[in-house]
Amino acid sequence: MENSTQEIVISCLCGKHQHTWALPASIKALSYGICHCNSCRKSSGGSLYQGSIEWPFSLIRVSGTDQIPDGPKTFLQQYEFGSSLHVWFCETCSTKLYWQYLKDAPKFELFPGLLPETLVESGQISLSCNLQIHIADTLDEGLSSCFFGLDGEIGLRYQGGRDSPSYIAQERHKAPPALPAIVEGECHCGQSTLKLSSRSGAKFPVELDTSKESQLLNSTHISAWALVSPEDIISVNNMPLHILEKLKSNTKDGVIGPLGVYTTDKTVIFFCNKCSASVLTQPLQSTKTSVLKVGASLLNSQAGARKEDILDWSEVQPVVLEHHNIRLDPRNF
Known part of the structure; x- marks a missing residue:
């Protein structure tokens, strides 16, 4: 007899928080919505959007125990994103696990980057985007044109919230502004700041990352x-980069001022320990000429979400995630 439910495990990057949920066997498709507002982008740091899946399912256990806590937020760090919306994340590795809406009946939404890939790739569950909001905040449509529903069409795109008129793309006639002498940025809460300057005078190249580590890091x-x-980093939290590196070399994973630090087998991750936004990552095989990865959404720009006055998209290869109905080709910008 077929089980009426299947168990799925949601885990953060470091594995400290593992939540096992009972997903009804009748659920064959999950859809998610995406928000492109400035606040959502800043809260991620390393993503040009933020998405969430409504998650009304039953929690079975937490972190391998049989004890059912008082909701999935138990032991997670809380950030008050707004008066009616909280974010719950792992204080060790910064993985955001849930939004919690406080209006009406409190409910949780799961960040889609945490959904186990095996469920989608095996065809047990299909995943698609059916709603996008606050496109107008992007100025340039951001990455909104690359998310498709199960029918192969771009889902509803709204100028503001879902009660606002649908978005009508505006043709761009002006070239993006020139690269500013100083590029500044900050996370959602404003606690973590960046200041950059391109010594070569060239825009910073973009890397689009679909690895599981990045999916968990930015949800x-x-x-x-x-x-x-x-050499292009003037300061992080008003500290020169070499001071930050010295502090890291003298401490284990934890906190350096307003920054959290977590090390995987490949990367040192610096994140805001208040709002969890990714600030920068550094390869473990660090040399004097190493390239660092800075969260693109933190950087301030007059050109839009893709920040084409700051970022160079010319060498970015198309991204196709067939099982997720995502197709992104920067040549179409």
Whole structure:
């Protein structure tokens, strides 16, 4: 007899928080919505959007125990994103696990980058985007044209919230502004700041990352990083980069001022320990000429979400995530 439910495990990057949920066997498709507002982009740091899946399912256990806590937020760090919306994340590795809406009946939504890939790739569950909001905040449509529903069409795109008129793309006639002498940026809460300057005078190359590490780190399927030379970083939280590196070399994973630090087998990750936004990552095999990855959404720009006055998209290869109905080709910008 077929089970009426299947168990799925949601885990953060470091594995400290593992939540096992009972997903009804009748659920064969999950849809998610995407928000492109400035706040959502800043809260991620390493993504040009933020998405979420409504998650009304039953929690079975947490972190391998049989004890059912008082909701999935138990032991997670809380960030008050707004008066009616909280974010719950892992304080060790910064993975955002849930939004919690406080209006009406409180409900949780799961960040789609955490959904186990095996469920989607095996065809047990189909995943698609059916709603996009606050496109107008992007100025340039961001990455909104690359998310498709199960019918193969771009889902509803709204100028503001879902009660606003649908978005009508505006043709761009003006070239993006020239690269500013100083590029500044900050996370959603404003606690973590960046200041960059391109010594070569060239825009910073973009890397689109779909690795599982980046999906967990930014809770989205596509991460956007600005590739920056250490010499181009004037300061992080008003500290020169070499001071930050010295502090890291003298401490284990934990906290350096307002930054959290977490090390995987490949990367040192610096994130805001208040709002969890990704600030920058550094390869473990760090040399004087190493390229650092800075969260693209943190950087301030007059050109739009893709920040074409700051970022160089010319060498970015198309991204196709067939099982997720995502197709992104920067040549169409």
